Amino acid sequence: KxxxxxxxxxxxxxxxxxxxxxxxxxxxxxEPPSDLTILDPQKVDETPPFNEPGLKKIGENEYELILIAQAFSFFPNDVKIPKGATVHIKVTSKDVVHGLQIVGTNVNMMVTPGHVNSLTYSFKEPGNYLILCNEYCGVGHQAMSTTIEVT
Ligand code: CUA
Known part of the structure; x- marks a missing residue:
């Protein structure tokens, strides 16, 4: 007993x-992918909204930022964002698992092939923000970064 x-x-x-x-x-x-939309990683370039990567105005002071991660870079790499705007970030990967971290912010997303991860953020301060990959993705992982300019 x-x-x-x-x-x-x-x-x-x-x-x-x-x-x-x-x-x-x-x-x-x-955070796990917030939007479990399944898309074919081979066809990212032709799948909306990723067929038109970059910043797109969708409303009054509101934008959609479409980003693509691919070993070992982020596309596009010349993004300029107005300060204080509401930015809906959507990202996917064309190959392996990457991470998307924007230094100096709490933006930290996992970027998995076949999934769309999304997050809304507003940049309060102007300046150059560094986007880093924070998931080990291969030999070029350390160099996988880009900058976005907030003006
Ligand atoms: Cu991409 Cu590490």
């Missing part, structure tokens, strides 16, 4: 620990 109680306590404790570890790993890792 007593053994059974200890067994239950043991298993219960294990479940609690595993849950804590699982939740912790999830909370501290990258």
């Amino acid at each position: 007593l053994e059974k109680i200890w067994l239950i306590i043991g298993v219960g404790t294990l479940v609690v620990f595993l849950t804590i570890i699982g939740v912790g790993a999830f909370a501290h890792g990258n």
Whole structure:
């Protein structure tokens, strides 16, 4: 009888620990793709909105920023964004898993092939912002970056 109680306590404790570890790993890792739209990584260039990458005005002080990650760069690489504008970032990968981190902001996305990840951000300060890949994606990973200009 007593053994059974200890067994239950043991298993219960294990479940609690595993849950804590699982939740912790999830909370501290990258956000999973927020939009699980499936698209063919081979056909990114012809799939809207990625057939027209770059900044697109969609409303009063509101823009859509379409980005494509590919080993080992981001496209396009000459983006200029008005300060304070609401920017809906949409990104996908043409090959492997990349990361998209904008230094100095809380923008940190996982970029997986076949998925569209999206996030809305507003740049309050003008300047040049560095976009880095923060998921190891191959030999050129360290060099995978670009800048966007906020004016
Ligand atoms: Cu792309 Cu690391």
